[in-house]
Amino acid sequence: MSAGSEAPSAAITVVLPDGQSHELPGGATGADLAASLGRRAAKDALIAVAEGTQLDLNRPLPDGASVSLVFPSSDEGLEVLRHSTAHVLAQAVLRLYPGATFSIGPPIADGFYYDFDLGADEVGRPRTFSDDDLEAIEAEMRSIVAARQPFIRAEVDRAAADELFAQHPYKIEILDGEADDPTSGPTGGVITTYRNTDEFVDLCRGPHVPDTGRLGHFKLMRVAGAYWRGDENRQMLQRIYGTAWGSATELSAHLERLTEAAKRDHRRLASELDLLSFPAEMGGGLAVWHPKGSVVRKLMEDYSRDRHESGGYQFVYTPHLANARLFETSGHLDFYAESMYPPMEMDNGVYYPKPMNCPMHCLIFSQRQRSYRELPMRLFELGTVYRYERSGTLHGLMRTRAFTVDDSHLYIAAEQLADEIERLLDFVLSVLEAFGFDDFTFNLSTKDPDKYVGADEGWERATDALREALHRQGHSYVECEGEAAFYGPKIDIDVNDAIGRSWQLSTIQVDFNLPERFNLRYTGADGEVHRPIMVHRALFGSIERFFGVLLEHYGGAFPPWLSPVQVVVLGVRADHDAFAESVVAQLAEAGFRAETVPADDPLGARIRRAKLEKVPYVLVVGDDDVAAGTVGVNPRGHPVRRDVPLGKFIARLADEVERKAADVGSSSSTGADVSAAVAAASD
Structure with a gap:
C-alpha cells in the first residue's frame, strides 16, 4: 500500500425485514441499500429505518442494525x-x-x-x-x-x-x-x-x-x-x-x-331534506330538530331503548346540572374543567351543567348496600350533556356543545369482566349492523406506564379481559400501547361508511377511578365487601353524531324503516287525488309514514321532487289503478313496476321494515329489497 493511501472501510452487515443478513460496503447509506436490492427499490425508496429510527437515504447505516426501506405505498x-x-x-x-x-x-x-x-x-x-x-x-x-x-x-x-x-x-x-x-x-x-x-x-x-x-x-x-x-x-x-x-x-x-363526501355532507343534506338546522340565534354548536329529522331520531332512540330493555339494562334518568361537589368527587373539575361550562352561583352552592352522566350513575349505585346477586348492574340513559367546544372546532352534528349520549355504565365483579366484555361486543356490533354498518376496526388502548390509577394487577386483568373478548370473537385489532386514559383500558370500535371513511363511534372502557372516588362497594358471596369494576359503554357515541354519520353514510337516502317519509302517493291527474288519499290512509293504518301531493303540478315534477327528497317509494295511481285497486311502484334507484296489488305491496313493505335488523345492510340493500318486493307483488 503506497504512502498516504487509505485502507478501505470494513464492510457492514444489516438485517433485512425477512431476517436475512445483507452485506454492504463500509459507510453504505440507505440509498446504497436500495440500489443493491434492485432498480425498483432504488427508484421508489423514500427513507430507511434502522433499529426503529427513521433516516434520510443519504445517511450511513449502522453496522449490525435491523434495517427496512420505506416506500410511498405505506402509511x-x-x-x-x-x-x-x-x-x-x-x-x-x-x-x-x-x-x-x-x-x-x-x-x-x-x-x-x-x-x-x-x-x-x-x-x-x-x-x-x-x-x-x-x-x-x-x-x-x-x-x-x-x-x-x-x-x-x-x-x-x-x-x-x-x-x-x-x-x-x-x-x-x-x-x-x-x-x-x-x-x-x-x-x-x-x-x-x-x-x-x-x-x-x-x-x-x-x-x-x-x-x-x-x-x-x-x-x-x-x-x-x-x-x-x-x-x-x-x-x-x-x-x-x-x-x-x-x-x-x-x-x-x-x-x-x-x-x-361533499355531496354527502350532513349539514347540506340536513338543510335540503328539512331535517334540522343550526339557527344563529341559538348560538354555535346547538341544533334544533325539525319534524322529519325528529322522526328519524325517535326511531333511533326507540330502537336503542328496545334493544337495551331486552338486553337486561335498567333505565335511569339524571338531572342536567349538579352541584360542584359532585364534579370535585368525580375529578372532572381537576381534569376536565376547560371543557365544562362556567359555574352558576346559586343561593345554596355552585352548579355546573353536566359534561358526563357517569358521576350521577355512580350515585345511583351508591344509594344503598349492594349484593353480588345484583351484578352485573347495567344502567342506561339517553342523557343530554353539555361541553364547551371552541367555535373553530364546531362541525355540524359531528362536534356540538349539547348532545345526547346513549350512555351505559355497568358495575361488574372482577370475575364477570371477561364474559361481560364479550357480551358487550356482541351487543354493540349487532346494533351497528342493524343501522347498516358491517366494516369495523378495533383498537385496544393499554396503560400509560406513567399516568394511571389502580393496581397493576387490576390493569392486567382488565386488559386481558378485553383481549380475550376480541380473540374469542375472532376480531383482529390494533393494540395502542400507552394510549389508555389514566383510569382504565378500552376498546374503540370504528366503522367504515359507504365511501370508505372511518368513524370512531363505540367505546367499551374499563374504569378503576370512579368506583374508588365514589367508594362504591358490594357484598360478595363470601360475605366480604368488594369494590366493583365499572365499564363505560357508549354505543352511538351520541345521538347527534351518529345521526350525522348515518346521514352521510346513506347520502340522505335512509333505508325504509328509518326514512321520515316512507311512501309518497301521486295521482296522475286531479281526479285521481281521492284514490291517492285512500291509498295513504291504508298505508297509515298499516303503520307506515305516507303522504300524498295533490296534482296541482305536472306528474313528472312531483316525481322529481319526491326523488330529491329521497323517499324510498313513490306510488303513482291512474285510471287502471283506481279501477283495480293497484299502484305503480317507483322504487328509489330501481325500475318502475305497474299494476301492483296494493295489499301485496303493503305486506311486502311491512315485512321489509320488520326485518330492519337483518337486512338494512349497505345503502344498496334497500333497492335490492324493493326490486324483490315489487317483483313478488306483481306475480
Missing part, C-alpha cells in the same frame, strides 16, 4: 411524502410573499398543512390568503418539484439557529421551547435543519425524501385561519391545507372521494 411513506410537500409549500409561499413568516407544517391524515403570518397591509390590516391564491402557490410548488432540489440535513447549535431564523419569530419561539411543534427537533438537544436552496431552510427533525423530484402528486385544498398554538389570544395565522399521495391514481381517487 409511513405517505407521511414522509406529505411532510416533504409541506416544506415545498412553505418555500413557495416565502418566495411569492416577501416578508411572510412561517410557523409549523406537519403531515396529517390524507395530507398536510402549513401556517403562515403574512404581516399587515399598508393600512395595518392583516394580510390573508384567498382560495384564488392557491393556484399561483401550487404552480410555484411545481416549479420547485421540477428543479429536483435535494433536502440537505444539517445539525446546528443554538447560535446558528438563531441567525438562520432571525426573521421568523415563530421558529425562535419553537427553539425557546415555548411551543409544541410536531415537525421540530428536540430543543434541549441537537437542533436539525433541512435546506432546499440557499434561499430556503426550515427547522425540522426530518427525515425527508431525497429531493423534491420525488414529490408531485399533490393538490392545495383550502385556506383557513388558525391561532398560533391554538390559543385564541395569540396571533391569527393563515393555514393552507393540501393533500399528497404516492401516485396520480391515488390522488385522483382521493379527490373523487372528497367530491362524493
Whole structure:
C-alpha cells in the first residue's frame, strides 16, 4: 500500500425485514441499500429505518442494525411524502410573499398543512390568503418539484439557529421551547435543519425524501385561519391545507372521494331534506330538530331503548346540572374543567351543567348496600350533556356543545369482566349492523406506564379481559400501547361508511377511578365487601353524531324503516287525488309514514321532487289503478313496476321494515329489497 493511501472501510452487515443478513460496503447509506436490492427499490425508496429510527437515504447505516426501506405505498411513506410537500409549500409561499413568516407544517391524515403570518397591509390590516391564491402557490410548488432540489440535513447549535431564523419569530419561539411543534427537533438537544436552496431552510427533525423530484402528486385544498398554538389570544395565522399521495391514481381517487363526501355532507343534506338546522340565534354548536329529522331520531332512540330493555339494562334518568361537589368527587373539575361550562352561583352552592352522566350513575349505585346477586348492574340513559367546544372546532352534528349520549355504565365483579366484555361486543356490533354498518376496526388502548390509577394487577386483568373478548370473537385489532386514559383500558370500535371513511363511534372502557372516588362497594358471596369494576359503554357515541354519520353514510337516502317519509302517493291527474288519499290512509293504518301531493303540478315534477327528497317509494295511481285497486311502484334507484296489488305491496313493505335488523345492510340493500318486493307483488 503506497504512502498516504487509505485502507478501505470494513464492510457492514444489516438485517433485512425477512431476517436475512445483507452485506454492504463500509459507510453504505440507505440509498446504497436500495440500489443493491434492485432498480425498483432504488427508484421508489423514500427513507430507511434502522433499529426503529427513521433516516434520510443519504445517511450511513449502522453496522449490525435491523434495517427496512420505506416506500410511498405505506402509511409511513405517505407521511414522509406529505411532510416533504409541506416544506415545498412553505418555500413557495416565502418566495411569492416577501416578508411572510412561517410557523409549523406537519403531515396529517390524507395530507398536510402549513401556517403562515403574512404581516399587515399598508393600512395595518392583516394580510390573508384567498382560495384564488392557491393556484399561483401550487404552480410555484411545481416549479420547485421540477428543479429536483435535494433536502440537505444539517445539525446546528443554538447560535446558528438563531441567525438562520432571525426573521421568523415563530421558529425562535419553537427553539425557546415555548411551543409544541410536531415537525421540530428536540430543543434541549441537537437542533436539525433541512435546506432546499440557499434561499430556503426550515427547522425540522426530518427525515425527508431525497429531493423534491420525488414529490408531485399533490393538490392545495383550502385556506383557513388558525391561532398560533391554538390559543385564541395569540396571533391569527393563515393555514393552507393540501393533500399528497404516492401516485396520480391515488390522488385522483382521493379527490373523487372528497367530491362524493361533499355531496354527502350532513349539514347540506340536513338543510335540503328539512331535517334540522343550526339557527344563529341559538348560538354555535346547538341544533334544533325539525319534524322529519325528529322522526328519524325517535326511531333511533326507540330502537336503542328496545334493544337495551331486552338486553337486561335498567333505565335511569339524571338531572342536567349538579352541584360542584359532585364534579370535585368525580375529578372532572381537576381534569376536565376547560371543557365544562362556567359555574352558576346559586343561593345554596355552585352548579355546573353536566359534561358526563357517569358521576350521577355512580350515585345511583351508591344509594344503598349492594349484593353480588345484583351484578352485573347495567344502567342506561339517553342523557343530554353539555361541553364547551371552541367555535373553530364546531362541525355540524359531528362536534356540538349539547348532545345526547346513549350512555351505559355497568358495575361488574372482577370475575364477570371477561364474559361481560364479550357480551358487550356482541351487543354493540349487532346494533351497528342493524343501522347498516358491517366494516369495523378495533383498537385496544393499554396503560400509560406513567399516568394511571389502580393496581397493576387490576390493569392486567382488565386488559386481558378485553383481549380475550376480541380473540374469542375472532376480531383482529390494533393494540395502542400507552394510549389508555389514566383510569382504565378500552376498546374503540370504528366503522367504515359507504365511501370508505372511518368513524370512531363505540367505546367499551374499563374504569378503576370512579368506583374508588365514589367508594362504591358490594357484598360478595363470601360475605366480604368488594369494590366493583365499572365499564363505560357508549354505543352511538351520541345521538347527534351518529345521526350525522348515518346521514352521510346513506347520502340522505335512509333505508325504509328509518326514512321520515316512507311512501309518497301521486295521482296522475286531479281526479285521481281521492284514490291517492285512500291509498295513504291504508298505508297509515298499516303503520307506515305516507303522504300524498295533490296534482296541482305536472306528474313528472312531483316525481322529481319526491326523488330529491329521497323517499324510498313513490306510488303513482291512474285510471287502471283506481279501477283495480293497484299502484305503480317507483322504487328509489330501481325500475318502475305497474299494476301492483296494493295489499301485496303493503305486506311486502311491512315485512321489509320488520326485518330492519337483518337486512338494512349497505345503502344498496334497500333497492335490492324493493326490486324483490315489487317483483313478488306483481306475480
